[in-house]
Amino acid sequence: MRAELSLESALIARRHAGRRYLVFIVLSASVLILTFANLMIGAVSHPVGDVLRELVRPFTDSGTDLSFIVWKIRLPRALATVMGGAYLAASGLLLQVYFRNPVVGPYILGISSGATLAVSLAMLTPLGLRLAYLTPFLTTLAGLAGAYLVMTLVVAVAARVSSGATLLIVGLMTGYICSSVTAILTALAEKEKIKGFVLWGLGSFSGFKWLEIWIMLAFGGLLVLSIFLLSKPLNAFLLGEEYAASMGVSIRRFRLFILLAASSLAGLVTAMAGPVAFVGLAVPHMARLSLATSDNRVLIPGACLMGAIVTGACDLIARTWLSPVELPISAITAFFGAPVVIGLLLKRGVKM
Amino acid sequence: MTAEASRPREPDPRGLPREEVVLRAENLSVGYKKPVLSGLSFSFPQGSFVSVLGSNGVGKSTLLRTLSRHLPPLGGEIKIRERPLSGYSASEFAKVVSVVMTDRASPPLLRVLEYVGLGRHPHTGFLGKLRETDVEVVLRCLADVKARHLSDRFVDQLSDGERQKVSLARALAQEPRLMLLDEPTAHLDLKHRVELMGILRGLCREKSLSVLAAVHDVDVAAKVSDQVLALKDGGLTSFGPPQEVLSSRFVSKLYDFEKAGYSSHLGGIEIRGDGSRGRVFVLTEKDRGAQSLRHLSKHGYALKVGVPERHDLDAYVAGALGAEVLTRDSRGGKPEEILRKAFRSLEDCDFLVDALGPEAPNPPGGEEAPGREKGNDAPFSGGGRPDGGFYRRELLREASRLGLTIISLGPGGDAAPLARELEERGTALSGTYGKALSGS
Numbered sequence: 001m002r003a004e005l006s007l008e009s010a011l012i013a014r015r016h017a018g019r020r021y022l023v024f025i026v027l028s029a030s031v032l033i034l035t036f037a038n039l040m041i042g043a044v045s046h047p048v049g050d051v052l053r054e055l056v057r058p059f060t061d062s063g064t065d066l067s068f069i070v071w072k073i074r075l076p077r078a079l080a081t082v083m084g085g086a087y088l089a090a091s092g093l094l095l096q097v098y099f100r101n102p103v104v105g106p107y108i109l110g111i112s113s114g115a116t117l118a119v120s121l122a123m124l125t126p127l128g129l130r131l132a133y134l135t136p137f138l139t140t141l142a143g144l145a146g147a148y149l150v151m152t153l154v155v156a157v158a159a160r161v162s163s164g165a166t167l168l169i170v171g172l173m174t175g176y177i178c179s180s181v182t183a184i185l186t187a188l189a190e191k192e193k194i195k196g197f198v199l200w201g202l203g204s205f206s207g208f209k210w211l212e213i214w215i216m217l218a219f220g221g222l223l224v225l226s227i228f229l230l231s232k233p234l235n236a237f238l239l240g241e242e243y244a245a246s247m248g249v250s251i252r253r254f255r256l257f258i259l260l261a262a263s264s265l266a267g268l269v270t271a272m273a274g275p276v277a278f279v280g281l282a283v284p285h286m287a288r289l290s291l292a293t294s295d296n297r298v299l300i301p302g303a304c305l306m307g308a309i310v311t312g313a314c315d316l317i318a319r320t321w322l323s324p325v326e327l328p329i330s331a332i333t334a335f336f337g338a339p340v341v342i343g344l345l346l347k348r349g350v351k352m
Numbered sequence: 353m354t355a356e357a358s359r360p361r362e363p364d365p366r367g368l369p370r371e372e373v374v375l376r377a378e379n380l381s382v383g384y385k386k387p388v389l390s391g392l393s394f395s396f397p398q399g400s401f402v403s404v405l406g407s408n409g410v411g412k413s414t415l416l417r418t419l420s421r422h423l424p425p426l427g428g429e430i431k432i433r434e435r436p437l438s439g440y441s442a443s444e445f446a447k448v449v450s451v452v453m454t455d456r457a458s459p460p461l462l463r464v465l466e467y468v469g470l471g472r473h474p475h476t477g478f479l480g481k482l483r484e485t486d487v488e489v490v491l492r493c494l495a496d497v498k499a500r501h502l503s504d505r506f507v508d509q510l511s512d513g514e515r516q517k518v519s520l521a522r523a524l525a526q527e528p529r530l531m532l533l534d535e536p537t538a539h540l541d542l543k544h545r546v547e548l549m550g551i552l553r554g555l556c557r558e559k560s561l562s563v564l565a566a567v568h569d570v571d572v573a574a575k576v577s578d579q580v581l582a583l584k585d586g587g588l589t590s591f592g593p594p595q596e597v598l599s600s601r602f603v604s605k606l607y608d609f610e611k612a613g614y615s616s617h618l619g620g621i622e623i624r625g626d627g628s629r630g631r632v633f634v635l636t637e638k639d640r641g642a643q644s645l646r647h648l649s650k651h652g653y654a655l656k657v658g659v660p661e662r663h664d665l666d667a668y669v670a671g672a673l674g675a676e677v678l679t680r681d682s683r684g685g686k687p688e689e690i691l692r693k694a695f696r697s698l699e700d701c702d703f704l705v706d707a708l709g710p711e712a713p714n715p716p717g718g719e720e721a722p723g724r725e726k727g728n729d730a731p732f733s734g735g736g737r738p739d740g741g742f743y744r745r746e747l748l749r750e751a752s753r754l755g756l757t758i759i760s761l762g763p764g765g766d767a768a769p770l771a772r773e774l775e776e777r778g779t780a781l782s783g784t785y786g787k788a789l790s791g792s
Contacts (some may be wrong), residue, residue, distance in 0.1 A: 100459070232480030236473050239457040247473040247526065248446035296461040297479060306355055 003165040020298060023291060027305040033080060039070055041316060057199035076208040078312065081218065084205060084269045085279055085311025086304035087220045089287070090227055091265040092280030093303045095295065097237050098258045099164050105281030109171030109259070110150045112275035113145060113178035116201055118146025119274075120182045123197045124189035133231065140271050142213065147267030150174055155259050164241075202328030203274035205315050209245060212272050220268055224304060225262050230257065231296040238294055270320040276311070277330035282341045283307045289344040310337060373434060374398045374530050374562040375419070380428035382418040387426050389415055389583060392590045396579050397528065399560040401553060403573035406583035407607050412566035413454075414494060415583070416532050419564065420451045432530065446474035450523040452533040456507040456515055460761075464518050465503045468494060471525030493524040496559075497551050503768065505668050513544030520551065524561075533565040537572070545569070549576050570607075573622040574598050582606055600672070613672035618665075622646065622672035629653050630702035633756075634670075635747060636660060637740050641707030642669045644770055649673045650704070651774060656701060658694045659743040680743060691743065696748050703757040705770060 039051050046066055054064075059071035099108075107113070122128040122142035131138060157170045186194060227234075233254055236244040245251045269276065287303040288294060288352035314332040321327060376395035381387040388411035396402050404412050417423045419438060428438040432448055440448065450471070459467075467670060471493070472486045482490070494500045499517040502510065517538065527739060536552070537545040553576045555561040564581075567573045572621055573580055574594040582589040582597060584606055595616070603614035613622050629652035634641050637660035645666065649655060655675035660667045662679040670677045673770045678694050679688075698704070751758055759773045 029381070083472075100457075102460075163756055229478070232473065234477065235480060236470060238459040238462065239470060240455060242422055242453060242455070243451070243457060245422060245442070246446060246449075247453045247471065248443035251443050289463055293466070294459045295466060297481075 020291070024301065024305070027302065027309065029261050031305055031312070032315070034309055035078045035082060036083070038041060038312055038316055039074045041320060042069070044069070069332040073265050076210055076213050077205050077315070079213050080205045080208040080273065081311045081315040082308040083213075083220055084273050084276060085283070085307035085309070086275060087216075087224065087269050087307070088225050088280035088311075089263040089283035089303040090300060091262040091308025093284040093287070093296070093299060094227060094234070094258055096308040097234055098255070098262075098283050099168060100240060101164075101168075102285065103210045103281070104168070105268075106262060107175070107275060107280065108168065109263060110173075110175030110178060111263050113146045113175035113182070114148075114150030115143040115270045116146070116275065117178040117185075118142040118149070118225045119183045119200060120185045120189075120197060123200070124185045126325055143271030143274075144267065146178075147263070147270050151260070151263035151267055154263065155256060158255060158259050162241075164255040185347075186271065198273045199210045199328055202330040203276035204318075204326070204329055205273050205311075206271065207328065216268060216272065220265060223265050224300075227261055228297075228300045230254070231300055234258075234296045234300075238296075250325045253276075273329070275330070276333065278337050279307055282333075282337050283310055285341050286310070286337075286344060289341075289347075355367070356515055374400070374432065375564065376420075376431040378429045378431075380418070380430060382414050382423065383426055384423070385422070385426075387586070387590070389586055390427065392428070392588045394581060394588065396562065396564075398562055399556050400562050400578040401556045401576055402562075402564045402579045402581055403577040404581045404583065405567040405570060405606060406563065410583045412583060413534050416451070416534050416564070416566055420449060420532050421445060443474045444614055445633050446526055446528075446724045448528055449530045449532065449541065450526040450528040452516075452519050452523045452531065452536055454534050454538060456512075456519060458510070458515060460506070460508050462507050463503070464494070464505050464507055464510070466492060467507045467518060468503075468521045468525050471522040471593070474526060488591065490521075490525055490541065491520040494518075495553065496524060497521045498547070512539050513548075514539060516544065516548060517551070520548070525621055528563045530564065533563065535566055535568060537567065537569065541594070544689055545572070548653055552576070568605055570598065574616070574619045595773070613674055615668045615672035617663075617668045617671060620672075622649070622669060631656065631700060632703055632705055633658065633698050633701040633747075633751075634675075634705045636666045636670075636705075636707035637664045641705070641761070644705060645669055645675065645705050647770065647775075649675075656697050658697075658747065659690060660742065662729045672689055679762050680740070685744075688765040694743070694747055698747065698754065700754070701756060703759060703773070704747070704751045706744065706748065706758060706760045708740065 011175050029251075036048070036051070038047060039055070040046055048210060050066055051070060054067050054070045056076075057063075057067070059067055064073075088106055093103070095104045095106060095108060096102060119139050119142045122131065122138050128138060154167070158167050161167055163169070186197070188195070188220050222257050233244065233249040236247045236249050237254075237258075239247075241255075244254075255257065283306050284299070285301050287306050290306075291298055291302050293299065310333065311329070314329055314336060317336070318327040318329050318332045321332075359737050373395045374397060380392040381390035382392070383389065392415070404415065406412050414423065419437075419704060423630070425437075432440070432445075437445075465487075468490045469482050469486065471481060472489065473480060475489075476482065476486060491500065491503065494503055497517045498788045499514065499521055500517060502514055505514075507515065507518060520533075525738070533552075537548055540548065540732075547741075549572055552563050552565070556563055556578075570640050577594050579592060580594045580597045581591050582602070589606065590602065598614070598616055600614050600616055601614075603609070604612075614620070615622065632648055632653045633656045634645060634648070635658060636642070636645070642665060645655060646669070655673060656678070657666065657670040657675045658678040659680045660677075662681050664679070667677050667679055676697060678690060678697070680690055748758065757773070759770050761770055
């Protein structure tokens with residue numbers, strides 16, 4: 001009996017590992033291929049060989065047009081979509097686990113509304129003119145400030161209330177307040193400014209600077225790594241706070257960590273690319289459904305890779321579909337992503 | 353100490369001294385800001401099954417939440433294995449105490465094996481990877497709750513009963529000394545209720561697990577518990593073995609029963625009717641009329657019962673139903689005396705139900721007369737003790753003299769005539785019960 005049990009447990013322990021490795025190899029390969037496609041395809045498309053040659057040769061100002069396009073425009077943008085998608089997916093996953101609610105996304109706590117409000121202050125009011133010396137980082141800084149102010153507020157509330165539902169409502173309300181102020185500012189603003197602002201509100205990965213890429217990589221990478229390292233207590237959270245506590249997770253600290261990490265990631269992406277809809281809400285579901293698990297040790301890397309793929313693909317479409325007009329990324333993510341989620345849900349027949 | 357060394361806790365009760373006190377509460381107060389319960393002092397040894405009884409809202413869950421450290425105690429002290437609750441780190445505590453709450457979390461896309469594996473949380477390493485030994489524990493726990501076959505299913509696709517077993521397995525996978533359960537059998541059907549309690553009972557006996565469970569079924573508590581913790585009016589009413597604590601009077605008071613009675617002999621609850629429909633005298637003994645008694649009570653008849661022996665099943669059922677019971681071996685009761693009483697109470701009855709059937713239940717020379725009476729158990733002829741047949745004959749004669757309707761139940765307690773009669777009297781019989789009754 002005992003020997004049988006050991007053998008069986010060994011088999012079980014090994015069983016899922018193989019398939020998952022395969023899935024991760026496929027996902028990682030897709031990210032690489034897509035990134036490369038993003039470097040090749042655009043207003044002017046280039047063959048693989050040329051792009052590869054440019055990539056192995058570091059950028060110099062005296063280089064070719066292609067060198068400029070790859071190093072100054074397409075590579076930062078491609079990297080930004082990879083990171084942006086990954087961070088939003090991780091953020092959404094984290095909050096879905098924490099609130100045990102499948103319709104929660106990274107913006108549920110008012111992060112994007114806060115960023116939008118701050119950006120509207122910068123873009124639509126004379127305040128922006130006075131801070132003009134901050135351009136081209138003005139909107140980014142404003143977005144960052146707005147997002148993190150709201151985050152601080154929500155986390156401060158979270159330290160006082162223990163109910164997840166209460167916190168959700170507080171976040172939603174904060175979001176509504178920010179939105180209504182934004183609406184007032186929009187109504188008062190000059191016509192020409194409004195289009196730019198509205199387009200910002202739909203998100204775009206264009207015009208990323210290398211500085212921003214490094215900041216995103218360092219700051220966001222650290223957060224994603226720490227989230228992954230905490231996937232054990234996060235798994236315990238699948239059963240709710242009380243069970244997690246009964247299994248030895250110290251709830252108070254962990255709750256603050258979840259909220260801080262999720263909001264920081266969402267705020268970071270939002271400040272730099274605007275509110276990118278859908279990715280944070282839907283990609284965790286795509287990951288869950290296609291990997292057929294709720295285990296966060298698998299889901300966190302899975303969702304990050306899928307977020308990168310979805311965002312990368314959508315950005316490619318946004319740039320090329322109606323070129324030379326560039327579509328806002330939020331339009332594409334939802335348009336192509338929602339049917340995928342619906343399809344997966346129907347196929348698996350899962351109740352979330 | 354390495355994790356490996358602490359792991360193989362042998363489920364051998366010899367390894368765990370049974371006398372060791374696993375939980376001790378001293379003058380404990382629990383509640384949210386304001387105490388809900390106070391002055392609680394109790395302790396019990398390793399391997400005990402302790403049921404917490406009390407009506408809804410009395411504070412059972414609050415007590416459990418305090419013991420599991422979800423709520424800070426408002427006063428007094430709790431010791432687990434003689435160590436104060438606050439002296440445990442979160443993960444140390446999780447290795448000693450596990451909980452099963454009413455909230456049955458069932459995340460989507462989580463297999464039973466993974467779900468139960470979450471219970472290994474306090475034992476696994478940094479990323480919570482299950483090693484072979486962990487999987488082994490998980491499988492053993494699943495086998496312990498008889499849910500081994502479920503290991504590959506998704507948790508959210510299980511039935512309520514299966515899910516509760518699986519959550520029990522998850523709590524077991526923590527390898528605790530003490531398990532706290534809040535209404536573990538709520539929402540379960542009878543089969544799973546009985547099975548689950550049996551499993552818990554077995555774990556206490558065989559693995560020396562200690563269980564503290566808030567339960568609603570007094571009858572179940574009486575049957576499985578070593579100790580009963582009865583809560584009422586903000587405090588501990590009684591703590592002790594069920595056979596000492598759970599008297600009929602005590603249970604009725606604990607729950608403020610008015611419309612029900614608990615019989616410690618039957619170990620069950622009987623629901624009382626309001627007796628507004630009329631009065632019935634039921635001739636019964638030896639389980640002939642127990643079903644009919646319940647039926648009549650349910651349909652609103654006040655019951656009088658004669659003339660079983662004092663320790664007859666029907667006497668207990670009738671007692672729990674709040675009936676006036678005349679027994680034939682009442683102390684000092686001469687047969688004439690008993691008969692006179694029976695006649696008196698027959699006078700204001702509306703009809704008589706003869707559950708003893710056409711044939712006398714106790715032919716002279718009685719088949720199963722209790723041993724101590726065997727010696728003088730002669731048919732009634734003035735001196736000895738009369739049997740049921742005697743009383744039945746006398747009461748039937750008296751009933752006809754009084755002109756009472758007599759309903760005779762068929763052989764084997766067939767209640768079809770009773771159902772017919774009740775129907776004529778305007779009692780709507782609920783279909784299935786009526787059929788079951790007449791078919792039995």
